[in-house]
Amino acid sequence: MRLKKEKNIPTNYDKMKDSELVHLYRKKDDQLAFRELMNRHQAKVYSYIFSMVHNREVANDIFQETFTKVITKMDDTYNEQGKWIAWVMRIAHNATIDYIRKQKRFVDVSSSYDKESKTDFYDRLPDEDAVNQQDKLEIDESTSELLEHISNLPEEQRTVVMLRHYYEMPFKEIAELTKVSINTALGRMRYALINLRKMFDEKREKETNSV
Amino acid sequence: MTKSDTDCIKYLENEMDPSEKIVFEREIESNSDLLIELETIRTIRDKVKNSLPLISAPESVLESVANFSEQHAQKPKVKSIPPYLTAAAAVFVCTITIGIFLIDESGTHQGDVINASFNSEINLPSGISTSETETEAVIPWVDRNQVLHFTGNQDEKADGADPIFQNSYKHLTPVGPANDVRTTQRSFHLTRTSN
Numbered sequence: 001m002r003l004k005k006e007k008n009i010p011t012n013y014d015k016m017k018d019s020e021l022v023h024l025y026r027k028k029d030d031q032l033a034f035r036e037l038m039n040r041h042q043a044k045v046y047s048y049i050f051s052m053v054h055n056r057e058v059a060n061d062i063f064q065e066t067f068t069k070v071i072t073k074m075d076d077t078y079n080e081q082g083k084w085i086a087w088v089m090r091i092a093h094n095a096t097i098d099y100i101r102k103q104k105r106f107v108d109v110s111s112s113y114d115k116e117s118k119t120d121f122y123d124r125l126p127d128e129d130a131v132n133q134q135d136k137l138e139i140d141e142s143t144s145e146l147l148e149h150i151s152n153l154p155e156e157q158r159t160v161v162m163l164r165h166y167y168e169m170p171f172k173e174i175a176e177l178t179k180v181s182i183n184t185a186l187g188r189m190r191y192a193l194i195n196l197r198k199m200f201d202e203k204r205e206k207e208t209n210s211v
Numbered sequence: 212m213t214k215s216d217t218d219c220i221k222y223l224e225n226e227m228d229p230s231e232k233i234v235f236e237r238e239i240e241s242n243s244d245l246l247i248e249l250e251t252i253r254t255i256r257d258k259v260k261n262s263l264p265l266i267s268a269p270e271s272v273l274e275s276v277a278n279f280s281e282q283h284a285q286k287p288k289v290k291s292i293p294p295y296l297t298a299a300a301a302v303f304v305c306t307i308t309i310g311i312f313l314i315d316e317s318g319t320h321q322g323d324v325i326n327a328s329f330n331s332e333i334n335l336p337s338g339i340s341t342s343e344t345e346t347e348a349v350i351p352w353v354d355r356n357q358v359l360h361f362t363g364n365q366d367e368k369a370d371g372a373d374p375i376f377q378n379s380y381k382h383l384t385p386v387g388p389a390n391d392v393r394t395t396q397r398s399f400h401l402t403r404t405s406n
Contacts, residue, residue: 072283150263165259165260186220190217193220193255197251200255
């Protein structure tokens with residue numbers, strides 16, 4: 001999705017590097033440069049946020065919060081030496097993690113674990129977001145299944161998978177962003193993939209047994 | 212987590228340097244368990260890579276962000292002053308303030324000394340204002356730089372010929388020998404020699 005047609009961006013902006021567009025925006029308040037930057041990266045930023053929170057409304061709010069901070073803080077905190085999108089991603093990641101942690105504060109998950117059904121509080125909640133997500137995104141069954149499994153991954157593992165997938169972020173940067181060592185970041189990726197594999201296998205088993 | 216546990220991920224994600232890659236590939240050939248783990252992780256990784264959708268933000272959200280950016284651009288920007296300029300300004304202000312303070316202090320101190328010596332010499336009767344007593348107690352000030360010292364013999368005839376010059380002697384007051392002159396740089400002696 002791109003911004004409205006009447007505000008079309010000149011074709012030469014397409015060929016510009018991010019750093020050039022950022023420079024135009026910062027020094028000359030060039031709004032078209034900002035629109036071009038947003039058009040380039042919004043889907044990745046939004047996908048990352050959405051894949052972490054699994055709720056359209058919340059994702060919209062965090063996306064807006066992220067770009068509001070980008071606009072207001074760019075003059076003070078962005079150093080043009082670094083990649084602009086990595087800086088934006090850091091803001092998006094922090095905003096997302098803040099939201100997730102705020103949500104977690106309200107429920108003590110460990111105390112609500114049910115040994116018989118082997119489920120916790122969240123497992124027993126109806127997954128309304130997953131339904132909404134399928135309605136709105138019109139995604140196929142396998143993608144829906146994948147998103148569901150990813151949403152069940154621990155937050156740390158999900159973060160590494162998403163940052164790597166949507167941004168192809170080097171593990172060194174992921175490690176810096178999540179404040180762990182590179183080996184820990186690599187280990188989280190490995191566990192995430194192994195866990196996803198298990199989840200797919202368990203689901204296949206269930207389907208086979210039910211048939 | 213051992214180093215070998217993360218090797219498969221490092222290999223798949225191109226995080227190995229060429230030498231590490233060669234060593235790992237040799238290990239795969241000899242270790243079938245490692246090969247199985249590698250293929251398992253590769254399969255699920257490819258599935259994630261190919262299936263995860265790229266979701267676009269709603270147009271209304273994008274428009275509101277763009278509008279916010281335009282509004283923000285219209286606000287007058289407060290330019291931040293570079294830190295070195297701030298430091299320089301602070302040093303300048305401090306220097307000026309300290310300078311003024313010191314000048315003021317020394318002026319006040321001198322005044323105090325004068326007043327103290329003045330008051331110690333004269334006991335002011337009650338009811339007499341300070342300004343009146345100041346005029347009485349003033350000691351005539353002699354500018355030693357302006358004193359003309361004469362030494363040697365004076366020619367009476369020559370002096371008598373010039374009454375103006377003779378009258379000028381009446382205004383001269385001897386203040387002591389020439390050696391007493393403290394500031395020799397700016398004083399001068401009018402002398403007359405027989406030559």
